[in-house]
Amino acid sequence: MNREGGADAAPRLPALLEALLNVGSDLDLRATLQHIVDTATELAGARYGALGVTDPERGGVSELFTSGVDEAARARVGRLPDGSTGLIGHLVREPRPLLVPDMASDIRAAGLPPGHPVMKSFVGVPIRVRAEVFGNLYLTEKRGTAGASGFTTDDLALLRVLASQAGIAIGNARLYETVRRRERWIEGAAACTTALLAGESAEDALTTVAEQARILADASAGVVLQPTPEGGMEIVAASTHGDPADLIGTVIEPGSPVLEQLLGGEPVFIEDSASDERMTTRVRARFGPSMMLPLRSGGRLIGTLALPRRRGGPPYSAAERLLASQFASQAALALVMADSRHDRKRLAVFEDRDRIARDLHDLVVQRLFATEMMLESTRRRASGAADLDQLLGAAVDELDSTIQEVRTTIFALQQPPADAPATFRGRVLRETAGAAALLGFQPSVRFTGAVDALVPERAAQRLLAELRAALAAAHRRPEVTRVRVEIDAKAKASDGRTAVRLTVTDDAPAEPGRPGTTFTWETPL
Incomplete structure (x- = not known):
């Protein structure tokens, strides 16, 4: 160390010690880097300072933190150096301490962009985090050195000490940032898994x-x-x-x-x-x-x-x-688990629907059928009483209708709730279920005969169109409170041929041009 440099360095030792104590006071990495470049600029008496973070994968500088460059100067420079040229690029390629008294006479300083501040003296040191070069610290334009040689070897020594401590601070900040980032990703993954398994x-x-x-x-x-x-x-x-x-x-x-x-x-x-x-x-x-x-x-x-x-x-x-x-x-x-959970829920619904259908078939329908047979037997025994015979006949008809509707419900329960029905019976039930949302009540449906086996596709499409029209007409009449749909696959047409008959009946009063409340369509099979 020369005498002039030693005299200049001694008063700065307290400032250096203070800087070493404060440089690692913040665990935020970006705040730490900005604090390092500001401290180095002030400690070395430089006009401008920069800290370039080296990109180990792509080379060059990925980020540049500056000190002493105001917004106006930054706007004139435009895009900051990327470390591909000039002294910044030289330090990226050869990370060793560098002292340049006059940048104008050094060919390595070429490549400054237009509008860049005029700079004469330069000093740069690498910052190492353990054995890895994290970046480089650059200072230019020594203050109060007009006509002198600019930065001294003492400035370079002070910066090397500061860079060594900065490496430790950066290592701690990077470790903290990595832990926090990993924690955020883990929390995000957990939140994602929770949301997926919540039944979305x-x-x-x-x-x-x-x-x-x-x-x-x-x-x-x-x-x-x-x-x-x-x-x-x-x-x-x-x-x-x-x-x-x-x-x-x-x-x-x-x-x-x-x-x-x-x-x-x-x-x-x-x-x-x-x-x-x-x-x-x-x-x-x-x-x-x-x-x-x-x-x-x-x-x-x-x-x-x-x-x-x-x-x-x-x-x-x-x-x-x-x-x-x-x-x-x-x-x-998590997506696979959510999908499996959804499948399990659907399977549980299907099993529950099958159980209900079995209970309806094994218990309710059989009891209704037995009651119907008892009433039919009673009616035959009481054939002499006309009023009683009529009353029992109405009860038998009502029970028969109830049995048909329960069987229709059993069939609907056996269909997957989210699948479009492929059978004619299923499509009829889907039409009436859709109409229920508009009518405010569920139309009753009764099938006679094996409609799925007897009704061809062409006839089914025509009957479904007529059914939709009849249900829409019922919806347009606010006085309708009940709708009954009957499909008979064993009907006889007027010419004696076998036909399928659709009958839609509602409880609206008769209107002019509409003598009754029943619509009937027949299609020969």
Whole structure:
């Protein structure tokens, strides 16, 4: 150390010790980095300072924290140096302490952008976190050194001490940030699993996964794609800051390089969606860095989770990729578990419906039938009393009608509730059930004969159309409180041929041009 430098360094030792004590006082990484560059600039008496974070995967500088550069100067510079040229780039490639008295005479200082502040002297030191180079500290324009040589070897020594302590502080802040980030991803995955197992619909479940992942990854959008019958993949759920409707339905066509990689179970990481030739979707121009993570369970691909960031956004780091991949694995398992739970609930409903149908058939119908037989026997014995005979006949007819309606209910219980019925009987029941929501009551339905076996498809379609028209007509009359639908597959047409007859009866009073309250249609079989 020269005498001049030693005299200059001694008064700064207390300031250096104070700086060493304060540099690690904040566990927030970004706040720590800004504090380091501000402290170094003040300690060395520099006009400008910068701390560039090295990108180990891509080279260059991923972030640049500055001191002494106001908003006006930043606007004149435009985009800050990326570490590909100049002294900043030289330190990235060769991370060793560097002292330059005059930047104008050093060929390594070339490449400053237009509008950059004029700089003469320069000093730079690497910041190491353990054995890894985290970044570099750059200072320029020594204050109060007009006509002198600028930064001294003492300045460089002080910066090296500060950089050593800064490495420890950065290591602690990075560790804290990693723990916090991992904690957020774990909490997000747990919240996602809880929501999926709470009984959400399939569409809501996928949207939950997309939204949780978007928030955790700080992405512009979170989308879930599922395989299509043609061999491609389609966006079926999306979460964005705006309206996600324009993303839904976007398809990755079969044969896409991205798709082949996903189908092989490998994640896809993209630096810029707009310029990457592997991306072929219509929305790729809107996004920048992206990652596409396969949702696999039991060796089966059930979908893909895509997390694109905005154009010009920061690329995903290795830690972010790892955490997102772990989230995708847990989300895939949660989706399979939710689907299995939904299947179990459906199976329980089917079993319960089968039990009710068996009870109705084995107990209620048999008892009603036995009661009907007893009444029929009583009517025959009391054939001499006309009034009693009429009363018993009406009771028998009512019981017979009740038996038919109970059998219809049994049939409806045996149908899967979410499936479209394929039989004529099932379609009739679906029409009347749909009309019940409009009428305010359930129409009664009675079938005579094996309608599913006897009624052909053409006749069934015509009768269903007539049934819809009759139910709509009943809905237009507010005085209707009861509707009875009867379908007889053993009817006889006027020419003697076997026909199927549809009769719809309501309790509305007669109207002009409508002599009765019964509509009847016949179709020969």
